Amino acid sequence: MLATSLAPAAHASTGAFTAASTAAPGTVVSVSPLPAPLWLPGTGSAHRVTYVSTDSSGKRALSSGAMFTPKGKAPRGGWPVVSWTHGTVGIGDSCAPSTAGRSERDITYLTTWMARGYAIVSSDYIGLGTPGVHPYLDGRTAAHSAADMVRAARHVDKSLARKWVAIGQSQGGHAALFTAATAPKYAPDLDFRGAVATGPPSNLESIVSLAGPYIPNIPLPDLTAYTAYILAGLRAARPGLNLDRYLTPLGKQVVKDAENLCYDPMVKRTEGIGIGQLLNRSLFDATFFTNLRGIMEVPLTGYTRPFYIGQGMVDTTVPIPLTLKLVAALKARSVNFTFKAYPGADHSGTMAASLPDTTKFVAALFAH
Known part of the structure; x- marks a missing residue:
């Protein structure tokens, strides 16, 4: 059921930004129906949400994002949630996916997840469509945006479960790794299960x-x-x-x-x-x-939930030696994660190439 909007949709107003300085992370500032052309195939309802989050220095800031609930009746306990952390689109306000739309690559990928019975929520990240400049590759800020998007979405639609995972590509893969390291402590009111990061920049x-x-x-x-x-x-x-x-x-x-x-x-x-x-x-x-x-530095410790790293072997945007250095550092610290490299996959191609593995990985995270 859709919750009542908590504020008018003037999310970029000075008043809304001032209110954010004292509101709890995940507080909904505005909510409106997402235009039909921006829906993912298989969506039952979709909304654009502006909400309160926290930047890497601990200050409150506004973020926005979109949420997609599948068609049909939610399973017992609610729809498990995928918090999608998107790749590089730019840092100007006009680039925010909740208003600019998504690439065919991302639509196809996210549709696959929704078809498996997951609600999709996707932060634009702080400053991307909201006041201020988006702090690109500020991992903690992006991770906070991802967690607070889940909080906000659950205020809007009560059919969403507490259990969630973060899944991201490229810039979003970087965000997913930070989410894996920080979400249990940052958002203990939620049930964070783990993360998937494809093509994550590191080092x-x-x-x-x-x-x-x-x-x-x-x-x-x-x-x-x-x-x-x-x-x-x-x-x-x-x-x-x-x-x-x-x-x-x-x-x-x-x-x-x-x-x-x-x-x-x-x-x-x-x-x-x-x-x-x-x-x-x-x-x-x-x-x-x-x-x-x-x-920017990807955490090497603090992980209490499993996560998956997928890397294309012919990726020229995030070359595999950088990821192998990260993998070696994580293994040296006995971190619980899975890594797989995909022959022939470039930066974008890793998303589709890894799906047979990552869908099983996430299903197992939600199985208990």
Whole structure:
């Protein structure tokens, strides 16, 4: 049953943002029906929700997202919940999936999960469609958004169960790993069972910090776009860092543009621009590295629930050596997780390639 809207849909208003500073995480600020063209196949009801969450510094902030309940009658105890953490779409407000829609890849993938009897909730993440700049790859902020999306969705629709998992790809895979490490303590009122992360970026803080004006122009068209998003996200997450001191005039403009341009336009914006052209000095700097590491470094401890990492062996966006380094570090600490590499799968292809394994993995998480 749909709960009553707790506030008008002016989620980006100053009043709503002020109210968020004192409200509990997961508090619903506004709810409205999701337009039919944005529904997933097999959806019985769908809504867009604006809700309160917490950033990585512990401050309240607004997030938004979409929720999809399957057709039919909920099973006893309610629909088990998949909190989908999406991949890179950009960090401008117009990029938020709950209003901009989703790629065919993501629609096909999420439809597979819904067809198996899961409700799907999906945060846009803090700052993506709500006040402020989205702190891209700030793992704890994204994890909080994912957990609080479940809280908010359960306020809206009482047919959703307490038990949930996080599933994410790319940026969302990074978020899913942070969720696996933090959700039981952050949201003890929910029943978190575990996570699935495909193509999750890791160890990037060490790679990015090696950049400087000496970096040659590498012929990967999206590399500069991703770097600009990382720099813009770092500034949003750590406003006390003087990021401009590391940037050329061109770099300042590109990073500013990254705050507004969605992924495809951002890749076009950075065509022919190398990472080195953005920077006026080396990022191999203690201040820069400490700040970047503080938001991006995937936790190696704190996991109390099982999780799954899927990695494409021909992934050029998140190269497998970075993931293998993460896997080795987790194994050295006796963390309970499953890892599988998929021959022939690129970054996007890992999602479909891993489904026969991950659907069984998640079913087992919900079996008890």
